Amino acid sequence: xxxxxxxxxxxxxxxxxxxxxxxxxxxxxxxxxxxxxxxxxxxxxxxxxxxxxxxxxxxxxxxxxxxxxxxxxxxxxxxxxxxxxxxxxxxxxxxxxxxxxxxxxxxxxxxxxxxxxxxxxxxxxxxxxxxxxxxxxxxxxxxxxxxxxxxxxxxxxxxxxxxxxxxxxxxxxxxxxxxxxxxxxxxxxxxxxxxxxxxxxxxxxxxxxxxxxxxxxxxxxxxxxxxxxxxxxxxxxxxx
Amino acid sequence: xxxxxxxxxxxxxxxxxxxxxxxxxxxxxxxxxxxxxxxxxxxxxxxxxxxxxxxxxxxxxxxxxxxxxxxxxxxxxxxxxxxxxxxxxxxxxxxxxxxxxxxxxxxxxxxxxx
Numbered sequence: 001x002x003x004x005x006x007x008x009x010x011x012x013x014x015x016x017x018x019x020x021x022x023x024x025x026x027x028x029x030x031x032x033x034x035x036x037x038x039x040x041x042x043x044x045x046x047x048x049x050x051x052x053x054x055x056x057x058x059x060x061x062x063x064x065x066x067x068x069x070x071x072x073x074x075x076x077x078x079x080x081x082x083x084x085x086x087x088x089x090x091x092x093x094x095x096x097x098x099x100x101x102x103x104x105x106x107x108x109x110x111x112x113x114x115x116x117x118x119x120x121x122x123x124x125x126x127x128x129x130x131x132x133x134x135x136x137x138x139x140x141x142x143x144x145x146x147x148x149x150x151x152x153x154x155x156x157x158x159x160x161x162x163x164x165x166x167x168x169x170x171x172x173x174x175x176x177x178x179x180x181x182x183x184x185x186x187x188x189x190x191x192x193x194x195x196x197x198x199x200x201x202x203x204x205x206x207x208x209x210x211x212x213x214x215x216x217x218x219x220x221x222x223x224x225x226x227x228x229x230x231x232x233x234x235x236x237x238x239x240x
Numbered sequence: 241x242x243x244x245x246x247x248x249x250x251x252x253x254x255x256x257x258x259x260x261x262x263x264x265x266x267x268x269x270x271x272x273x274x275x276x277x278x279x280x281x282x283x284x285x286x287x288x289x290x291x292x293x294x295x296x297x298x299x300x301x302x303x304x305x306x307x308x309x310x311x312x313x314x315x316x317x318x319x320x321x322x323x324x325x326x327x328x329x330x331x332x333x334x335x336x337x338x339x340x341x342x343x344x345x346x347x348x349x350x351x352x353x354x
Contacts, residue, residue, distance in 0.1 A: 031345070
């Protein structure tokens with residue numbers, strides 16, 4: 001079938017349908033991605049002006065993003081105000097948890113959307129006054145594919161993988177790991193019970209992003225949390 | 241899929257690019273998909289057809305072309321072709337300081353019937 005006019009012929013010329021004298025070429029040359037990238041820069045500038053460190057936390061669903069934030073809030077509140085922007089397709093379950101943990105939370109429900117966009121973040125941060133000199137976490141939609149390509153204006157991007165997911169995530173989802181600044185390997189308490197090779201994961205990670213910092217965590221027993229809080233505080237103190 | 245949000249943006253861009261007072265029909269939209277944009281051209285085309293199906297753009301022909309990618313090595317001051325984000329300068333082996341082409345999706349042109 002011809003995809004243009006739907007007739008039974010294969011693809012054929014359509015000069016008869018669109019006579020040359022009636023057809024006009026309109027040059028557009030406009031980026032589809034640039035508008036959202038411009039919002040990312042606006043976000044970045046706002047964070048700079050208000051001395052806010054913004055961490056975009058990404059992972060597949062169930063890796064421990066929300067629990068990480070709950071534990072992080074506990075460790076950070078003595079030193080800094082903390083705000084969280086939660087991204088999920090539906091529900092306010094995660095933002096409810098964050099408020100119970102003691103931080104201010106904003107929920108974005110993306111509906112069919114598979115990632116947060118810089119525009120969505122901008123709508124929140126430009127309509128609410130975030131505390132100066134504070135930490136902002138963005139918990140992105142659980143997804144190792146789409147969020148990789150969308151800059152939200154963050155200071156740093158944090159990718160989490162848990163030992164229960166298999167050690168091949170960096171190889172299978174290289175864009176996400178390449179675009180991130182630090183990798184947290186979570187659920188280390190379960191390592192004896194699963195087929196996960198730290199060496200294999202690190203080998204693939206090194207190929208995609210040599211020198212990437214890696215921290216090992218167990219949110220269940222608190223292993224590694226001290227180092228993670230230190231990293232956040234160091235990142236905040238060293239931001240440009 | 242992020243192709244859904246991109247498709248909606250593209251339809252919006254097409255809408256804004258045509259003078260509805262003069263244009264009877266949008267026949268064709270040509271889109272360049274950068275190799276390093278993170279967007280699959282085939283998926284985007286399918287999503288555009290689905291999203292446009294219930295609009296005035298239901299009969300538009302979506303023509304996707306792939307744009308090659310290149311980066312720039314700041315050490316060697318040398319551009320080089322890229323296939324992956326982590327490709328390195330062929331001369332010094334360093335990662336690209338920036339991607340100069342091929343990381344975007346662009347509506348290149350529209351053919352209209354007046």
